[in-house]
Amino acid sequence: MSLLDQKISAWGGPFCALTFGGGLLLAGFVPPPPPTLDASHVAALYQANAGMIRIGMILGLFGIAGYMSLVGVISVQLSRIQGISRLAPYLQLGAGAIGVLTVMFPTMIFAIAAFRPERDPALTQLLNDVGWLIIIPAFPTFIVQFGGFAAGVLQDNSATPVFPRWSGFFNIWMAVLFVPGGFSFCFLTGPFAWNGLFAYWVAAGAFFVWLLVMSWLTLRAIAQEERGLKMADRQAGLTVSQPGIKA
8 A cells, every 4th residue: 555545545534524524414413313202203303304314424425435544544554563463453444344334324324214204204213213223332343443453552662653652542542432322222311312421422522533633643654654665765775875895
């Protein structure tokens, strides 16, 4: 993977934050419709805003492409860490790829609910429930993804680490902030409901912060790799240009 490809992929984080976040805003999903709404009110919401929900979810799907690109290039940079198991970049990549699905499928489900808003309100409510109860409780993939990253970074004992040591602890903390979403299966109101403080606001905030911070860190790691390659080229050139020593 060339350095230019890596740089483009690393910008997938801000791209995802802008487009996926913008899609949620367009759809009227910030904040989400509360789980206490009955079927008729959920159906009315989708009927009144069907066009914007469809557009917002399409925009969100573009954003998910940026997330996938960022996950890929993070693993490429993790692989540069000397002396660590290959498990760390593989966990980050594999769990990140599965995590993409936990975001992409709900996005499509919301668009499906808006595709025929005139359907039976109970079915619209079901689709809405399914969407939110996939995307909000999807903490296991993020725990493994962020944990894999942290495991690799915290084993990097080189003088010039690929990622700073604090970024490992940052990822562990981000993973912890996703855990409360799992309790949204149990609550219709309060901080653990799918629109609550811990399940939605804290986890969503953590996700967007992670996108921006990891993009910056990855771009910095790529720049470090680029400097190392240029220095190696200069040293190789100096070695070639030195006259031979005769015995």
